[in-house]
Amino acid sequence: MMRTNKSARAAQYVALAAYLVFLAFPFLWLISTAFKPAQELGSLHPTWIPKDPTLDNFRQAFDEQPLLRAAGNSLIAALSAALIAVVIATPMAYVMARHRNRVAKAATGWVVISQAFPFVLIIIPLFLILKNLHLINSLLGLIMVYVVWSLPFALWMLVGYVRAVPTELEEAAAVDGASKVRTFVSVVAPLLAPGIVATAMFAFITAWNEFFFALVLLKTPEKQTLPVILNRFIGTEGVADLGPLAAAAFLATIPSLVIFAIIQKRITGGMLAGAVKA
């Protein structure tokens, strides 16, 4: 029995390691490509470690495209969208989770349905609305789109987190004389912190990586975001300027990695740790 358990555990570790390698492969290959000179990119026998590593791809990427400005625009759009989305979604999710009436059910159904709309279906009406609001070629317009786009899924995520908070905690707060708002702000919201962080992370990454809305809504280079700028390294028939593209794409992944590294403890920290006194 013991041997079976050990074998199963070993198999699990092997499967996990294989999965991690599978996940890491594109990223490691991206890093490797970013440091390869042009001749090595065209080699029949590519190597993981560049034989003659170079920073030329990074220099070329920065020379050719306004990467820093684009990264700044992406950061503004993604951070703003994430913050606004969680500020709106948190109380909404609380209401949807705690009040299971027809309206809440309809809202939940709408959230699910809204995820099925393809971009191309909504982009033209959206474009017209933003045009009337004079928000074409505006980061503000893009942020509004990102908030609307990420809100349904953010709501969905947060409803699950709210439902995991025991109602007994709120009842206890009520017994202590707290109002509904006070209970939400002081009891529920702190316990939702890991969920809020995870939701914000989702909204941030969604906005950070988003390409099509940014492409259509932002015209001038001063306003364009990183995915739009990265797309400029791809030419006709999918031909890519591979070295600079890899260098720029590698740089584009860094903010997501840094933010994830900073907040991952909050995500994994345990939702209800310390909530209930022994």
Place this chain on the structure above:
Amino acid sequence: MRKAPRTAFRTAPRTAFRTAPRLAAAVAALTLLLAGCSGDSGDDDGKITLQFQSLAWQKESVDANKALVEEWNATHPDVKVEYIQGSWDSVHDQLLTSFEGGEAPDIIHDASDDLADFAYGGYLADIGDLLPERLKADIPQRSWETATFDGKVYGVPFLQEPRVLIANAKWLKKSGVRIPTPEKPWSWPEFRKITKELGDGTDGKYGVAWPLKEPVSATLNLSLSTGGQMFHRGADGKVDVRFDAPDQVMPRTVHDQVNVDKSASGTTLGMGGSDTLPGFFGGKYAMVPLGFSYRQQIVQQAPKGFEWQVLPAPAGEGGLAQGVSPQTLSVSEDSAHKKEAAEFIDFFLQPDNMVKLARGDWMLPTGEEALKDPALRTEKNGWSSGTALSKELRPAPAQSVRGYPEWKDKVATPALQEYYSGAIDLDELEKRLVKDGNLVLARYQR
């Protein structure tokens, strides 16, 4: 009634109330931040501003585009051109949205095979009467046909790209095969015979590598050399698909090279052009049929000492004819300044400027004056071999056919991929291209 457990409530408020002002400050900061992100304001000085969306992407090409815009702005103080960078990868959807929203750029860079839907949709201006005689006369009629629909000119074709054979020069020389020239090219049967001589895969070396990830345009365009055109317009204006003997020469050659002679690598059929270059540099393939502009990648990536040359694609009864979809400059129908936009296009496509743009994109200009430039006649990097083909370039057969994109994606691409890989035979290919294809086209021609 259940007894509620004691909670951390009494300790929580301190944290929560410390957090609240921070949250308020963050929201206030965000509001201020967003206030600075508002959209453009229009020009108030009465000067005209034209937006020019360019799809230039290689550094030399972007530099050339921007330099010309700066030159225009320096010499035309009343008509300012604003350079907007677009991208080939997503231009159709982006333009469609812009047209629908009434926010399209005044001057639009695109390819002629993307213009038909926009022209028929009423999004592009007929600029036939706005263009000067100089420009009209400089560009040959066969090029104008690529951007002319129902007798109206919806774009100025200015750069084009023939398909050529990029060959390993040492390999060819060592093998002793006849080297083709534009004056005396290989026929399709000769091409098949020579690729077999160059390599039949037994030692991992092949005579040719066909990168046919997108097989339809390559097949249609190269089939013009044998008189194939696949799309036939009847007297009623309706188009039907046929797959006659002239249409079959090129596909059969590729099929037989891969599946009978083994002189073409089967693994490259699913690749894009760039993907075949490592094998080409590594000595796996003697030749790769590629677009003319791939020379830039070859110059950048080829190992030191690698010798390569540009050869014409095989010829048939139609000589070296092949289809192309030139890059175009169009004017938006919604533009309030069509005349000025056409003047900018005229300036942008002056012969000297066309040469700069062609060199920047490693392509051929359509303008005959520009084609005379010595910089495009040099043997270095195969320029002269490509320039010699310019008179043989014709409109791509399908570009004015409504429903072509759906036929291409749903019918022709999978059918040709299966045929080239040997999964289906020629009869099945014909059945799918013609029978299934005509059902698709019929929906667009009711």
